[in-house]
Amino acid sequence: MNSSDQFEINLYDFNTRLPDKIDHRIYENDQWPLVYILSDGIMKEAYVGETTDMRARMKTHLANQRKQRLTVVHLLSSSLFNKSATLDIESNLIRYLSGDGYYQLQNGNLGLANHNYYNKKELYWEIFKNIWQRLRTEGIAKHSLKHIDNSDLFKYSPYKSLSKDQVDGLKTIIRGLIADDAKNLLIDGGAGTGKTVLAIFLFKLIHTDLEDFNFTEFGEEEKELPQLVAVLKKKYPQPKMALVVPMASFRKTLSNVFKHVKDLKASMVIGPSEVIKKHYDIVLVDESHRLRRRVNLSGTHTSIFDRNMVQLGLDKYKDSELNWILLKSKKAVFFYDANQSIKPSDVKKEDFQRLRQQLDTREEQLKSQFRVMGGIDYVNFIDQLLSVSVPKTKGIFQSKVYEFLLFHSFEDMVGQIKKREQEYSLARLIAGYAWKWISNKDPEQYDICIGDVQLRWNRTSIDWINSEGSIEEVGCIHTTQGYDLNYAGVIFGNEISYDKITQRIVIRKENYHDKNGKNAIENAEQLHDFILNIYKTILLRGVRGTYIYVCDPDLRDYFAQYIPSFGVTDDKEEITLTKEPDENAIPFYDLAVAAGDFSDAQTVGEVQYVLLPHNMYDTNDLFACKVVGESMNRIIPNGSICLFRKYSGGSRNGKIVLASATAIQDADFGSYYTIKEYSSKKIVSEEGWQHEKIILNPLSYDDKYKPIVLEEDTLTDFKVIGIFERVL
Structure with missing residues (x-):
């Protein structure tokens, strides 16, 4: 099935006549699961949803005041869709449209699907990639998926499916925000445990209308969270909030993220000094281990620090920016990692320990690793x-x-x-x-x-x-x-x-x-x-x-002793030679029959192919040869099959090369070819520079191997064929 046959995208005006227009469409009108995107190109707002009853869902949206401002709807349908697939595609569209940044989404950020189902990766991710390409054609999406994956807007988007760790942390925070006997919340987590994502998620959660949340797919064990959110929204209908980020660079990055999220503003992301300007209902502090005390500050920062301390009635030598947060907020949430404190100006661990011991402080630990794939x-x-x-x-x-x-x-x-x-x-x-x-x-x-x-x-x-x-x-x-x-x-x-x-x-x-x-x-x-x-x-x-x-x-x-070295592998995969080319194979040349420059003039019959290990990345211009002898045994064991990259210019000094010249007499390889470490001595004249001599050094535990020195006339047909990459 071609990608164009896997799904349909149909465009309609979003108005009261829409239900009548979809009567004749089987997928839109026959209880079939599908996905839709409501949007308006002038306001640059959109809403993504999925349903098995398109007529009823569109009537509901048409009665909604916020969604009435949207003007068109794209309906995504397919005979391959099932309920799990449409939930997944809906979730991906929300995440990637948010990361794309062209539209601000009216969607809430709670209840995004994240579950496995049959053919999720094998079929439906490919379908989603094709859908995304079509949406770029339709002007709904602007950037490639790869570009979005690498963007800050995507990485720090509030539209995430939370892990169990993060959901537990979210519940702890909400309970603390609701409870009258809790003032401070301390969320511990190492690098990559999702502290920043959870902080942004919570901020968006509090600033989203209840009607925009998708609670329909919540299981029995998840029902507590919607109930907590409802109580939270009732207690803080329009809270004065700020996200404090101590580091200026990261603060600017998150400000830009907030600027592109519906109902959030760049001005909501502030530095510690801005906290003292007013009282807040809720303050979230990301990277709170980087809050400062009066140690090793620059002149300007010292002056500001001292002035703020006087204004707040604090001791500039004993207190810190942590105290500013505590004084200016009714509720404070600190996302903290003691192991990321990196300099004397950072607030001491002992200060956070005292905060931890207070009766009105609640704690939660994030343990799951979300950043590194390891x-x-x-x-x-x-x-x-x-x-x-x-x-x-x-x-x-x-x-x-x-x-x-x-x-x-x-x-x-x-x-x-x-x-x-x-x-x-x-x-x-x-x-x-x-x-x-x-x-x-x-x-x-x-x-x-x-x-x-x-x-x-x-x-x-x-x-x-x-x-x-x-x-x-x-x-x-x-x-x-x-x-x-x-x-x-x-x-x-x-x-x-x-x-x-x-x-x-x-x-x-x-x-x-x-x-x-x-x-x-x-x-x-x-x-x-x-x-x-x-x-x-x-x-x-x-x-x-x-x-x-x-x-x-x-x-x-x-x-x-503990880290694998580049170019060396202990867990060797079996090396397979074949006479047929393959997308994961490179040419294997026998030095006895190969042309000196491995030119394209060779016939396929003169070449075998070697299948590469699964972890090889950049295979352009690679070829393989078997290295015999002990002249390079410090790096290349006798009998190894080695990878080389065809030489295309640039410095060769200090690199291991495969070279040819009629003057070469190599004890291991015989005439014409050698594998050695390259060095050269150049002379400069009015006509430019030229090699005075080239020295090809062995790297052997056996002292009998001596450098090969090429001078003057012996350099005329010297040629570097390839640069050594690694031993297979």
Whole structure:
């Protein structure tokens, strides 16, 4: 069945004549489940629904004052639809239309479907993708699904299906907001447990009319939530509310999200200093572990801080922004993670502990992991790795759904992050504060120099992840905390090491260059905890994967015991050779018969194909060869089948290459071909530069292997055929 035959989308005017117009349509008029979109192109508002009785549902909507302002309806019908499928498509349309940002939705955000059913992924997700393409054709949707998946508007949209953890947290919060004997609510949760999503969801929930909620699909065990919402709405019909976000960059991001959500406003997202301007019924505080006290603040921030303290009658040396929230709100909800406190200016754990012990404080714990695809296993492993408590029986971390790799070449990691950026977008480099910010005063200077790679810190602190050119820069904790990436390339600097004698991670304070992060530190253990919290936090940014490069050799050796290395795999899949090409196969050449440049002039009969492992990503221009001999056994074991990428230009120095030349005499490969590490010496003349000599170095445990040196006339037909990628 063609995609065009899977469903129909019919457009009607949304008015009192609509029920008569759909009389002759079998799906619209015969108790068949379908999905619909009401919209108005001038107001840019829409409503998404599903029903098995289109006539009755449209009459209901036509009697609704808010929906009367909508002017057209798109009806989505199919012989393949069932009730589960239409609920799922309705839910996806709500989520993606909200993330698309072209329309503001009149829908409430409670009751979105999220359940499994037959052929959900195999059939109905494909149908939804085709529906989305048609809606783009009709002008209802503007952006691709991939673009929306990577957008902040989609990630932080209030239109989410909540997990059981989040529903329990939501109930705890609502009960606390309703109860007269509860003032403060403390929602604990690690990075990626959905604290921000829950905060935004709650904000939208309180600002939505009851009639816009979809409670029809709630089961018996879920009936308490609609009842709680009804009581909450009665108690707070028009509450004075604010979402406080301490970090300026993340605050701007969430303000932009609020601007695109019906009934919410950008002005509802504020900084801590704005709280003191008026009294609030309800204040939600996201990332509350980043609220500040009077330590290491800049001159301007210190003045504002002191002025606010005087206005509120507080002690500027003992109290903090936490106290501002408590004084200016009837009810306060704090979303908190002690392990994301990263500098001395953050409110102390002890202050939150005192809040926790108050009789009018209620608590809830979020445990499920929503950000990283590695799930709670990956989160627990990171905790164990940085606390040096990985069980002896653990071995190398393995995940079939999460790409977690240790790189021994910084250039390789940078290259792989750029490839992931091309494939998925939102792949970024992040580092600890082991380098001074030189480029802040001199933009032409580089901050981070590792080997031949030179990079600069982030040029902007506001929404850096989405800024132009960020793929060429390195972010820090302040520009990434709270954000999601698809891939994170984390650079461990020389401020963090590993003591092989005490078997403990140690901090080199002299190599830590965040002045505000180490001034006023009370003891070495406090700095140790702050820096580990920084790395824990940035190691939990990547949704699809995390790459690591470690500057300190002792720490790198420690990590190598537990993290799989790039280009090396212990769990080898069986290598299959075939004579027939396949979409997941690449050419396998026998060096004895291959043409020197592996040209297209070869016939298919001269080539075999090797099937690639399931976790291979970028396969463009790859080919495989079998490497025999011991001249490269430090990297490539004898008899290995290796992947190479066809050489198309660029620097080759320090890379392992497959090269050919008539002058090559290689003990392992015989004449013409060799696999070695490349280096060259160039000379410059009036005619330009040229190679004086090329040195091809063995990487062997056996000293009998010597470099191959090519000079002058022997360079005439020298050719690099491919760059080594990895051992299969």
